[in-house]
Amino acid sequence: MKPFVDFFQKMTVPSDSKIVMLILDGLGGLPLMPGGKTELETARTPNMDALAARSELGLTIPVGPGITPGSGPGHLAMFGYDPIQYEIGRGALEALGVDFELGSEDIAARGNFCTVDQNGILVDRRAGRLPTQESQKLVDLLRTIKIEGVEIIIEPVKEHRFVFILRSHGIGADITDMDPLRVGLAPLEAKAVSPDSLKTARIVNQFVQDAKQLLAPQPVANMILLRGFDRLPKVPKFFDLYKLNAAAIAVNGMYRGVARLVGMDILPVDGLSIGDEFSALEKFWSQYDYFYLHYKKTDTCGEIGDFPGKVAAIEEFDAQLPRLMALNPDVIMIGGDHSSPAVMKSHSWHPVPLLLYSRYARSNGISMFGETICRSGSLGIISAQHVMPLALAHAGGVAKFGA
């Protein structure tokens, strides 16, 4: 059976509508006590409530039953892509996370400084969680390594971590990890798993040897480990799927990276607040058909178990909504990439509230937005991958099928 998206792509047509997808990261939640109110239900959200009365409500399943997604797969699904088919590997994710513009041919890996003894045996896989500032200096050292025929790029991450990027053409990314995953062993050599990756393995091993020599005088961070080599998955472009000129508004690298992966333009945001993000929306309003706007604070609070903080973050978001309404968009989605219940202090598999506004919404007239009311909404419990097709239909962007 062909995936639905292959059929859907043939049905999409350009339209004059403005579509906005607002993603509150980790929006879905749980009550503090059985039968109580979730974070979203606790928050005073007069603007979202008013919009809900004119919208279709539902719950989205990000990846599948029981699957707790990271933000990468959660976003891909909300953009209409099957996150299992288009899996983003660990190296590529790390590169997206630091806002690096990973090319489609680039091979990325997660790197970290580590400590080995005089016999080359691993004694600390994280080099004592080297402070970020010191790590940056060592990254500059690694940047001096040159290997003929390829470009090697190193980007610092946090503490002992960095991203290793190999920019070349026609070579494979199928090489094994160097991290033995426990101390007491020597770091492994990278080995090619496919013939076209033999050259890749040679380059990587050469780089590590050079790095080892350069780092030898260091008291702690005297070696490196690389793992999770991969490229970005090749995904169909957002424009080809939906005939939409799409732009992304996000202040964290990871979300900008996933939006870039599907072919959205990444808009500059002056500042880091949700107000700054809405300012970017206003500024570029006339230039795009579709805007994806990402709000991080809901997830941050959920992950540290801060129930009142998540409530306040939702209220802060709600206060901005009138600025969007003033632009008179045709279709608005308010949803999340996954749930992050404060009581769990983590992402979760629970379905995520979704609001879909358009003039053609089959709405219930009730001014309320939350997990419980969404459960009985007109959309039902749907796959997150179905949100974009529905939104596009509401925008007049889908042709009639058959006669």
Place this chain on the structure above:
Amino acid sequence: MKPFVDFFQKMTVPSDSKIVMLILDGLGGLPLMPGGKTELETARTPNMDALAARSELGLTIPVGPGITPGSGPGHLAMFGYDPIQYEIGRGALEALGVDFELGSEDIAARGNFCTVDQNGILVDRRAGRLPTQESQKLVDLLRTIKIEGVEIIIEPVKEHRFVFILRSHGIGADITDMDPLRVGLAPLEAKAVSPDSLKTARIVNQFVQDAKQLLAPQPVANMILLRGFDRLPKVPKFFDLYKLNAAAIAVNGMYRGVARLVGMDILPVDGLSIGDEFSALEKFWSQYDYFYLHYKKTDTCGEIGDFPGKVAAIEEFDAQLPRLMALNPDVIMIGGDHSSPAVMKSHSWHPVPLLLYSRYARSNGISMFGETICRSGSLGIISAQHVMPLALAHAGGVAKFGA
């Protein structure tokens, strides 16, 4: 597209949780009058009601829209297997039904005694529904037949029925039935449908010839018919799928057989009552991560059209629930393998009420368990195959997908 279960299997991790799946056979029902209460809604179930207030509720579709399953497919789905992909044939089902430990290479068929006239023409396909006691004597007679190179096992069932098992290696099970399905015709010869089944057909035809000679002096049961030759499907093991050490508590052979098929340990039960089954649960509590407990009486009453009997059976089950709660399990599922509405006197396709308790349940706080309240529960109407993935997520047994 690969089945979801292939992906899910890669995501499961061991956890310390205790998971219990309580299956009330044929749980789903219908009201006696339109708009009335079903069996489950009529029953006084204070313990399940209290648990429901802290649980997620929903309805499960056993196999697919409009499909009325037998208990075999109904159970496989609740265990997370696609019952269409892993079809259990009639011969194998008959062997499971008498609690026979069918090996993965064994070929099983349904057998029955019949009556032929002096020309070998079938005059009664069931030998006058021979009493079980007489049938057992004839089974002992059949057991004297020896065929070189294979082991043949005969197990009595009920009345005129028995199971025929051919224990051998490297031979096919693709042979045709011998039952012409109506009187006035001679029993058919078994024919091989695939080359590797030629030997199988020869053995079976030889056995039937020998049986005919042995049975010739019998006044009624003077011949046999064999049909539904097959092996058990090869299913992935429960432990490999879910990383759970699983045990089954059931007093009927069929349910023990299906549990054995997926690789569960079958626990001994001292007695036949639901109380005896809960005693087994208590006794083995510390030894397993997952328990499947089967309760038959609900289905038995449904199939004979005994509405008050089914209500009473549900109440009898409910009275045992505190014994489970005292063990403090992490995840509890209460559901059914299919519906058996008393008004239909049969299994049916109707979705089945499901309760899923865990500390992370998105619950509604309402003390009620029944078809109507489940319809508006947080789980929605889901495939029975999604129940195990959800339960495992609630138990902390599924890794995060992506970052």
